[in-house]
Amino acid sequence: MPNLPNTLEVINRKARSAPLDFIRQSEARFDGVLDRAVERIVAERGREIVMLAGPSSSGKTTTAKKLAERLQALGIETHVLSLDDFYLNREQIPGFSEGTPDFETVHALDLPLLQDTLCDLLAGREVLLPMFDFTVGKRSNTSRAVTLGECDAVIVEGLHALNPLVTAQLPKKNVLKLYISVSSRIYNKNGEVLLNKKSLRFVRRLLRDYRFRASSAEHTFSLWKNVLAGEQKYLFPFRSQADMRIDSTHLYAPCVFRNEAIELLNNADLRGDDRRTADTLSAALQAFVPLSPSLVPENSLLREFLGDTGLPPQTRD
Numbered sequence: 172m173p174n175l176p177n178t179l180e181v182i183n184r185k186a187r188s189a190p191l192d193f194i195r196q197s198e199a200r201f202d203g204v205l206d207r208a209v210e211r212i213v214a215e216r217g218r219e220i221v222m223l224a225g226p227s228s229s230g231k232t233t234t235a236k237k238l239a240e241r242l243q244a245l246g247i248e249t250h251v252l253s254l255d256d257f258y259l260n261r262e263q264i265p266g267f268s269e270g271t272p273d274f275e276t277v278h279a280l281d282l283p284l285l286q287d288t289l290c291d292l293l294a295g296r297e298v299l300l301p302m303f304d305f306t307v308g309k310r311s312n313t314s315r316a317v318t319l320g321e322c323d324a325v326i327v328e329g330l331h332a333l334n335p336l337v338t339a340q341l342p343k344k345n346v347l348k349l350y351i352s353v354s355s356r357i358y359n360k361n362g363e364v365l366l367n368k369k370s371l372r373f374v375r376r377l378l379r380d381y382r383f384r385a386s387s388a389e390h391t392f393s394l395w396k397n398v399l400a401g402e403q404k405y406l407f408p409f410r411s412q413a414d415m416r417i418d419s420t421h422l423y424a425p426c427v428f429r430n431e432a433i434e435l436l437n438n439a440d441l442r443g444d445d446r447r448t449a450d451t452l453s454a455a456l457q458a459f460v461p462l463s464p465s466l467v468p469e470n471s472l473l474r475e476f477l478g479d480t481g482l483p484p485q486t487r488d
Contacts, residue, residue: 224332254329261308275401350413
């Protein structure tokens with residue numbers, strides 16, 4: 172166990188001795204996975220729809236952007252489409268009238284509009300992509316006109332991207348299905364799980380919600396159980412249908428997340444199971460050697476959760 176890369180001992184040794192090399196290795200591993208995904212996409216000729224699904228805080232948004240950039244560099248005009256923009260208006264969400272709206276269900280999406288949009292894109296017809304305004308819970312009056320050329324691609328990212336209700340009408344030869352998630356655990360020296368996959372995702376979401384959504388740790392905890400239940404019901408049954416899986420684990424992440432996450436966890440006003448979970452997670456993070464978030468490359472997937480730290484980049488070990 173100690174010789175495996177995803178152990179606390181190995182992570183801390185690399186973080187102490189050569190942090191920049193450690194970060195470069197982690198980033199290079201992920202870049203290599205994305206390069207293989209691009210190879211799968213370009214192997215097909217004609218209009219291509221890439222369905223990118225994954226659980227919360229798996230890095231779907233950044234991964235879609237990175238894939239699009241790689242395809243653009245190869246001369247393939249590529250558009251990114253978020254399933255979030257196909258949400259029904261809030262009052263139309265199932266359960267809204269009863270006071271228990273289910274924002275996780277696939278039926279919270281405007282499925283007829285989504286299916287028509289994807290079919291029209293594959294047919295080369297111009298579509299108007301909707302834009303959802305989450306501040307008011309309604310579809311915006313603004314839209315984006317897109318037409319796919321004969322060898323163009325569109326990346327569709329979202330929780331439900333693998334759901335048959337979304338993809339059933341699409342010709343299989345024009346669709347590549349990708350599943351992204353944090354797929355590695357981190358172990359202590361005794362071979363016990365120190366941070367599991369859900370915990371690693373939760374820390375990502377905790378930081379992202381705080382930085383980008385003005386959301387407290389308490390609010391993130393209050394949502395998390397429903398998020399996990401939604402993934403179990405609406406995502407995991409379809410992940411076996413993916414043509415390729417992408418592991419978005421960055422093993423140095425606990426080191427750069429450590430200090431801010433511990434502060435948020437320790438200062439959160441929590442009770443019962445949530446307080447115990449926060450304390451356990453805080454104790455686990457304290458075991459990692461801290462690294463400055465300024466070491467994280469500007470184009471790293473981790474920036475989706477860290478944002479711009481405002482610190483000058485460090486360039487030497």
